[in-house]
Structures are given as C-alpha cells and as structure tokens.
Amino acid sequence: MDHPDAPKSCLYSKITRYIELDEFNARYLEELEAGEEVYPARRRLRRAKEKADALYIVRRGWLYSVRYLGGDRRHVKGLHFPGDVIGLSDVTLEACSADLITATDVTLCPLPKANLSAMFVNAPRIAGILFAFAAIESLIVSERLAVVSRLNAEGRIAHLLMQIHARLAVTRDIPDNWLPMPLSQEVIGDAVSLTQAYVNRSLKELEDQGLILRRDQGVELLDPERLKAIGEFEDRFQSIDSSWLPT
C-alpha cells in the first residue's frame, strides 16, 4: 500500500509520538499489524450484537460507530481516525455494542482479542500504552458527554470540529486552520445530539460570525481560538503522562 495517506503504521507513529519504543517492542508491534483489510466508503462493516473477537487498528480513513435507541433514534458513539484502535471499550463484551460504518475508504488492521493475553505477558509496555489509549478514549467520550450536556448547538459543533482537528493532528501534520469533513450533517448531528436541520443552521451561524468557512468538502477554521473558547475545548491529546508505563 503505497498510498500517501497510509504510512507504514499509524499506530506506531501515534505511539512513538508519546513514548519511545525499543527494538523489541517496535518489532512486536509490527507483527501485531501484519494483516490488512481495505473497504470502500459508506459501508457497514459490522453490526451490533455480532461477535466481537478482534480489535481494529485504523491505518487509513475515517469510520464511526452508531447505536440505535428506541427504534429509529440514532446515536454516533464514536469517531475513529488513523492510528486509533477500534473496540478497546468493548473488550469485555462478547458481542460488540454498535454498528461500525466507514465514512471514507479505509484500511484496517485486525488485532484478534486472543492475542492480547500474550501481549500482556510478553510486551507489557505495549499493553500499557493500549491501556493508556483506552483511558484517552474514555476521556474523549467523557468530554463529549459534558459538552452535549452543557453547551448549546454552536458550542457542541465548535467542540466537535476542534476535537477532530486535535485528534487528527496526533498522527499527521495538518494545517492549523483546515479540516477535511467527509461526515454528513446528519452524522454530525447524531454525534453531538442535534437534528440535521439544526446542525445546518448552526454551521451557517458559525459561518456568518466569520468563525468558519465551508468549502471543498471541508471546513476552514478562520478563528481557532474563538472556536476553542465557544466549544470549551482543551487539547489533551498532544502529550500524555507516561511516567507510570513499564520500560
């Protein structure tokens, strides 16, 4: 895969952005990421209640997971970007808790749950960093809960935009003021608990205020600082406390 969006391993570059890996651990990680699966955009990869016997490392592309409540009400549980590990929060479940859908073309790399056991014994440092990633995922959800609970529509959307930007920036150099946006307004709404129509209005409002500009399947962040303020966003992804990790 010599795709420009697909470096050797996004997970490796994400991990080494935070901590150092010695030769042994680097190789161990490489073997974990041996397999590779490619899927087109807008494809439902698996449904809730299906057996969940693998995690997936995202190598390229965006995905999201959705749950259905009360029949028709849809909720976007999470967004998944290159370098993310999908399914960390579901390890304790026999069956996965949400449908998994591709937003763009993606490349995934399956990591069978059965391999975790050996990893905890043989590569505790990698197990530790996975633990850290699970914690970060938890933090992200928790942040979204706070935002959905306490901010108005514009705040929620501003937060989402800045959070996505910050998460992408972990594995990739991206400009401070540009964000690709392959997600439909409906998906955005289901992520921050708004209707599609109101997402539209709020985006327009942000645009009218000169904070963003929508063009070319993306969003130009005209005033990142104000967007962060409106969305009460604080970037917690650019560095982590790794002092407690085994060496």
Add this chain to the structure above:
Amino acid sequence: MDHPDAPKSCLYSKITRYIELDEFNARYLEELEAGEEVYPARRRLRRAKEKADALYIVRRGWLYSVRYLGGDRRHVKGLHFPGDVIGLSDVTLEACSADLITATDVTLCPLPKANLSAMFVNAPRIAGILFAFAAIESLIVSERLAVVSRLNAEGRIAHLLMQIHARLAVTRDIPDNWLPMPLSQEVIGDAVSLTQAYVNRSLKELEDQGLILRRDQGVELLDPERLKAIGEFEDRFQSIDSSWLPT
C-alpha cells in the same frame, strides 16, 4: 474497619466475581490495597488541575466527580461506588480533570500511579483486569452519552436508577427493588443533563405512573422491567468476556 459496609476488599470481591485469582495475584492485590483513608460526606477531596499521582479504590461509600463548564454550569462526570477504581480515565493526565466529592462517608485506598509500572510487569493478570475495568468505565460513560443524547427526562432518570442499581449489584447483594439514594436532585440533574426542578417533576411523574416510590432516603423500584425499558437499559456489568486475559 469493621463496618458492615466495608468488607476486606471490595475490589477483590469485584474482580473475583468476574475471574479467578491465584494465590500470588490475590496477595499482590492485597498489598496494593494496603493504605486506607476515611472521609466524611459532602467533602471536596480534590480539585481539578491538582496533581493526580494516585488512583483510588473505593472501599466504602459513594463519590462523584464534577466539572465546571462555562463558569457556573456543572457536569457530573462520573459516579463512584464500592469496588470502583477512581482515576483510570485520567492516568494519561498530569493533572486530574475533575473535582472529586464524597456523597456519603467513604473509605478510600490510594494506589500510586508509580506502582502501575511494576504491576504491568509482575502481575499482568491484574493489569489486564484493570484494563478491563477501564473499558467498562468507558462503556458506562458511552451509555450515558447515548441516553442523554436521545432519551427524554424520564428515560434518562430511569436509566440512571437502573444503572446505579446494576453497578451496586456487582459487589453487593442488594434487593431487586430497592436503591439507596444519597444523591440530591441537583446532582442527579447534573449527571443526566437536566435542571434540578425538572428532575423533581420527572421523579414525580415516574412515581405517579407507579414505577417508583421514594422513601427513606432511597427509591423503591416498583416495576424494574418497565424502568429498564423506558431507560433503554441493558445490564452489561454482571459478567464479562475474560477469555483474552493472561492467566
């Protein structure tokens, strides 16, 4: 502490409810839980931004963590019950992300982050189960996000009640239809994103419908099945997939 609510170790009983621990791991766990701190109800134990260099195992009592958004808007990030490990989601942060407040008298047992490193190397099975607990915490938050996003006031409250009941039932035998409730309506509201006044109205409505009965600082669950249905609650805490844990 020969308090009836304080068995030797809630964490031990929680863990062994899910998986088996051999002699070595049991002893390892016992040493982890050596210290003990006791605090009265309604006490702010620590504030956000303070240095977070320990996790806390809850041995007795209820706590909750709160964040403040936009000045005065308060959000309850999480509830903590006996057997829970506080701070799992914050391990990657230098400073903790929320204030920690006691709802009742509590007994805590500090677990310095610095000890985690050795744990990952020497007791991978315990590290694995902590990983599992972090995943469960993530699941809980995720569930709350879905519920707050997509259910009305009564649904949210019904969900909260059933979730608390299920979580308590993990470490303790409690009756199917009774729930102690030391949380004020304001705290409940801040947890499920409603105002105190509306929490009151919704509780009254649930009571009028014959689903609950409030008395003696608690809630009688007159119709648990309908409450689960209204709150779209599914109990995911009573058993876990532990096949991937190191032995």
Add this chain to the structure above:
DNA sequence: CGCGCGATTGAAACAACTCAACTAGAGTGG
C-alpha cells in the same frame, strides 16, 4: 427554636425539534 439546604410547584420563555418543501450537486445511463 430558628436556620438552611433540599424538595416542590407554578408561570413564562426559549432553544431545539418536527415537518415539509425546495435547491444544489454528483453520478448514471441513454
């Protein structure tokens, strides 16, 4: 006995929803 916090209740206001019609653009096939 009075103080204070939490619960209860009412009335008015509003943010976001619903429903629905319309537009723009992207892809497809004749």
Add this chain to the structure above:
DNA sequence: CCACTCTAGTTGAGTTGTTTCAATCGCGCG
C-alpha cells in the same frame, strides 16, 4: 450532452420539552 435520479444541504413555520425564575414548603440539625 442532456435528462434522470439520488443524496445532502438549505430554509421556513409551527410546536414542544425543558429551562428559568421565583416562591413556598418541609425537615434535620446545631
């Protein structure tokens, strides 16, 4: 190259669940 279709985005008008503000009540506690 143009009609056709389909999906996503835009906009309007009326509705509603929840909030806000405020007043009152009840009770545990010093």
